[in-house]
Structure formats: structure tokens, C-alpha cells
Amino acid sequence: MHLPGFSDVLAAATRLQGLAVRTPLLWNPALDEAVGGRVRVKAECLQRTGSFKFRGAYNAIALMPLADRVRGVVAFSSGNHAQGIAEAARLFGIRATIVMPADAPAIKADGVRARGGRVVTYDRASEDRELISRGLCEETGATLIPSFDHFGVIAGQGTCGLEIGQQLAERAETADQLVCCVGGGGLIAGINLALAESAPGIAVYGAEPEGFDDHARSLASGRREHNTRTSGSTQDALLSDAPGKMTFPINQPRLKGIGVVSDEEALAAIAFAWRHLKIVLEPGGACALAAILSGRISAKDKTTVVVATGGNVDAALFARAIGG
């Protein structure tokens, strides 16, 4: 298995220059006071398409041989990888077909369609999205781009970590720890690759939803453990079945621990971000912030980088979270 390394992250950064947003590393005293420490929020919700996923999606398509690329791409995703792929495919002028669960947030399916992507829906409980996706690839010659277990995707997500290292250095700051949500572990794998070289010494923690704590259990057992459910959390972006075959070997030796976050804590973090930070987060995107606000991972007397990974949430759920 050929895993990406630091040089692949650097190469991805060059490809993404001027296309991905260099998202800000935010500071807000209200958050510092809430946790009793110094916090920097890497606001990937401000990324093109409203989540970090554009980074990996674009890099993956850029790495495809031209002969394959012109036949288009297929992805399955609850919506953020979907929008990232659709946006990247639009920039390359190729077709994207996205297999999405029927219960995915409408804002995410709309975001795919608005970018010219084709949406094929399936039922989470009774249908196999991988089978549907492979069928679509066979029909059209398109290439499947997985949402996390993919060389180019991991390297692309790593550019987020690269920026964090640069942004800390620009301010002459260091961080004690970083907290990032984990679904399949693609983003945190990329961040691990980037920080190991550019800002070693930062302890990296994951955060994942209650009931979908496959990473916590996998780190404990030392092998890739699966979730028993496929749905049932509002943190829809983080419901992958298990740590990836590529991401786990990268993450296993590097992750210091996992904070497990309830949906209520994620919604409370959305409300905090709305009221104090003035950024829009979706439940999964608020998971890492929730981990420190709830104290599942202590940020007291430390400097913590929190990755706020996405902000694509339906209006009704957002209104409920903020008490509107």
C-alpha cells in the first residue's frame, strides 16, 4: 500500500494555490474564556464549498491521468465530499456523479446540483452505495474517488494542516494540541502528515460522535473496528463505517486520543459558534469544538488548535440548534 507523505502534501498545496481558500486561523476571547485556555479555530467552514473536502477532491482529480479524467468521476458521500468533488469536477470541466443517502441534508444535495453534479440517491438501510457507485463507473468509464481512503485525497486534506503550521509560525505561536473530528480519518491523516514535519510537538486528538466511536475503539484494540450502525446521529459528516485502510496506519501511531461527543454537545457547539464566534458550523463540523467546550478534551491552560471542518447544515436544524 503506497501511503502519501509530506512531499505529497506540499505538492497538493501547489496545485491548490489560488483555488482553495487559505482559511483563517481565528481567535476569539470569548472562546478562550469559555475553556480557560488559548484556542485557535481553523475555520474550514469558510473553505470553498463550505468544508475542507474541496482540498482532497481537487487534488485527487488533478492526479488522475488525463485519459481517465475526461471520462468523469463518481463519489459516494453524505454531502461534503460530494460538493468538493462536484466543484473540482466543474473546474476541470468533467462530469461528476454523486451517490448520496436519501436522508442527506438538502443543502448538500442542492450544493452538488448547483455545481453541475448529478445526484443519485440510495437508502442507507437497504442499499449498498459502493455497489451502486461501481455500477456507475462500469457504465460510463468514470473513476470512483473515495472520500478518505485515497492517496490524493489524504494529501489534499493535508494542506489544511500545512496552513495551520504556517499560520502559527506567522504569529510566532506554538500549540500544545490540535483537535479535529474524524469520520474516515482522511483529514486528520493529512494533518498528521503535515504537522509531523512542519510543527512537530503538537499532540493531535480526534473527536467523533457518540455511537460512531470506531476510532476510539480501534485505537484501544489496535485494529480497525467497525461501527454497528450506519445512521442515527445528526453529525452526518462523520458516520463512516470504520477507520480507513490507508488512514489508520497513518493515524494510529500519531493520535494521542479521541473525544467522543454527543449530538447535544455538537448542537450546543453550533450555538456557541453562532453566538460568539459568528461562524456557521454543521453538527459534524462542530464536533471538535464540542469536544473542548464539553471538556471531553481539556483545553485548560493550553494552546489548542480546533479544526471547524464544515458548515453545510439545513436551516431547520440550524434554527433548532441556536434556539430560533
Next chain:
Amino acid sequence: MHLPGFSDVLAAATRLQGLAVRTPLLWNPALDEAVGGRVRVKAECLQRTGSFKFRGAYNAIALMPLADRVRGVVAFSSGNHAQGIAEAARLFGIRATIVMPADAPAIKADGVRARGGRVVTYDRASEDRELISRGLCEETGATLIPSFDHFGVIAGQGTCGLEIGQQLAERAETADQLVCCVGGGGLIAGINLALAESAPGIAVYGAEPEGFDDHARSLASGRREHNTRTSGSTQDALLSDAPGKMTFPINQPRLKGIGVVSDEEALAAIAFAWRHLKIVLEPGGACALAAILSGRISAKDKTTVVVATGGNVDAALFARAIGG
């Protein structure tokens, strides 16, 4: 009348270093596509207290003689200057009393109280907030800090413009125009002072609410025109009676024009910012963005800096704006 100049803005920037947030200048391709030009959003909603007002409030208190400062400060404000003053007073360890209209957004009054400020409410239609404020000052020896017509306040707000100039330069970018909302004109006066020296050549436009177009009429007539109403717009941050005695002489020769924005357009801009930019704006804070999204000020084929001034909005109104 002693008006602030560029050096006063520079001095304010030194005072605010490490206390005010250096808010990011955001880029999002979705906004560029929506207006057919290049847009950079100066996200002052991400400022300490959720609006730019902390800059001027802190600078004004810092400029007070110590003997006066210890007796506390009084302000009247619909809520953003109020929170700015309360937060700055908290940092200086002095008392702040804020005179707020009874119909001010609850989130703003709560924000004052959470920062240790005392809130005194009045009825917009029947009571004179200036009279109440002066009474409070006489009782306690506190000093009134006006929300815009004040040397230190204008200089402090100017630090926002200084950062815009620096942030454009850091990216080797120039801008054709800047759009910023106007209430009393304090922020745009400070920005004018800063840009005239640091980034001349940027055409500065104001944006104000329909029915409260005192700046548009004042620029047309050449003298300070008053609004006929005191309430009746959801853009509560922008309902000042008239351009300031200090701000108008600064702004009159520099403003290229005004875009007048309806409440519907401001709410639509809140929804756009929520859906695409993932930042939280209040109606007044979305006014400048609304001016370019609605085409009241054309951003087509230009590079436009839009100042998003604040994000303190009650949950119910926000939910209505985003369709939740």
C-alpha cells in the same frame, strides 16, 4: 473641532494590538460568481464582541485621563457600541452603564450584561436617550462616550481600514472600491482616514437602510440631513438620526456614493452569508454585502472590499432570514 487623522489611527492600532482581533479578509468563489467580480469580505463580525465597535470603544477609553476613567463610562447604543464599551470597560476594570432602547435585540443587552455592564432601557418613541445618559453622568461622574461622533472612537474604527490596506498589500492585491454600511458614519470615517494614506485610489461607498438614508440625502444637499423616523428597520445598528458633526466633514469629500438597501435585501444577504460564506451577520452588518448582491452598487468586473460589520442578531430573526 479637532478631527482625528492618520496618525491617530496608527496610535489606536498600537493600543489595540493583541486586544482587538485582526479580522480576516475573506474570499469565497461563490460570492465572486454571484456578483461577477472579485470580492473580499472584511469580516468584522468575527471581531471581539461580534462587531467592529470594540475598536473605537477601547481606544476611546484608553485616551481618557486616568482620573476620569476610574469614574466609569456611559454610552447609549442599540447594542454593538454598547457591547464594545462594556467589554473595553471590563478590560480596564471600570464601570460601564449602557442606555439601550427597550426594543434592542436581546442578544445585545445580554452581551452587555455578560460583560458586567449595567443596562438602562428607554422607550425610543417617548424618551430622550441623551438626556438619560447625561443624567447618569452627572450622578456618578462617569464620562459619556458617543457611538460615532468622538475623536477616539473614529480613530479606533480606523484600525479596521488600516488592516484592510495591510491585508490587500500582503496578498499583492489592490481594490477598486470598498463598501461599508453607515449609521452615524464613524466606521467609514475611520476607514476613509486609513485608506487615504495607506491605500489611496480605492473608491469608498456607503450603504444604508431604506427610510434611513440620511447620508445619501446629506451628500446630495451638502449638509447634514436628518431621518424622519427613529425606528422601523430591522437594520437596528444603522438607525442614527443624522451624519455626525465630526464624521460628516471627514466623509463628505471622500464618499463616492451611497447604496440604499431594503430590509428584505439585508435579510437575503444574511441568508447568502449563512449558506455560502458561513459567517453570521446581523441585518445592519449585512447592509454592505446586500448593496452589492442586490446590484445597488455594482461589483461587476471590479475588485470590491465589503465590510461585514457585525453579527449580533436574535435567533428568531436569524432563523427567519435563513428560512429555518
